[in-house]
Amino acid sequence: MHRFAIVFVFVAASCGADSAAPLPIASITPVTSAGAETPKTDPAAKPSLSSASQEPAMTRASWSADRVGPAYKVAFYAVGGHPLSLILFDAVDRELGRIPIAGSGMWGMDSCVAQLGENLIGEVTMSPAQFADFSAHWSSYVVRVWGSPAGDAQPGTMIPLVDTGCRATRQ
Numbered sequence: 001m002h003r004f005a006i007v008f009v010f011v012a013a014s015c016g017a018d019s020a021a022p023l024p025i026a027s028i029t030p031v032t033s034a035g036a037e038t039p040k041t042d043p044a045a046k047p048s049l050s051s052a053s054q055e056p057a058m059t060r061a062s063w064s065a066d067r068v069g070p071a072y073k074v075a076f077y078a079v080g081g082h083p084l085s086l087i088l089f090d091a092v093d094r095e096l097g098r099i100p101i102a103g104s105g106m107w108g109m110d111s112c113v114a115q116l117g118e119n120l121i122g123e124v125t126m127s128p129a130q131f132a133d134f135s136a137h138w139s140s141y142v143v144r145v146w147g148s149p150a151g152d153a154q155p156g157t158m159i160p161l162v163d164t165g166c167r168a169t170r171q
Helices: 112-116 128-140
Strands: 003-009 025-031 060-068 071-079 085-089 095-099 119-126 142-147 161-170
Touching (some): 060 128, 071 128, 071 161, 085 119, 095 119, 095 142, 119 128, 128 161
Parallel strands (some): 060 161
Antiparallel strands (some): 003 025, 060 071, 071 119, 085 095, 085 142
16 A cells, blocks of 8 residues: 655745735655655556547447435447447437446446346436336437547437346445
């Protein structure tokens, strides 16, 4: 485990100094347990390609829904390739939500995310009325690409949407 030494530098104002003095500056330096500085990485070094960028971009998005209290968490999954951030539009082309690629998370075994084990993109929260409309008309909804970490999908590209059929209630 690393500890961080935090050093604050304050600019002392002398009498008659300009009242618009700069704000304090914070410097964080990683320190190992022995007190020696942690070596810094070479800024010129290029990161290796992730496995996601070596797969083609997803070709479809599927969805599932978990009831959480009165709301619904609608999860979207990548099908046929690596995940892309998406934008959800209703049948009259109103934007309903942006679905960024989720980081790691905790989903109980009672959730569709855990039950399906699919390639999760992310979730959006819907009210009961929004979910009733979505679940009745999902086939007329559209998802479009918002962003691709690998840069291999054009923003605005439409992706077909598929229902996984999974509905669950989370505690």
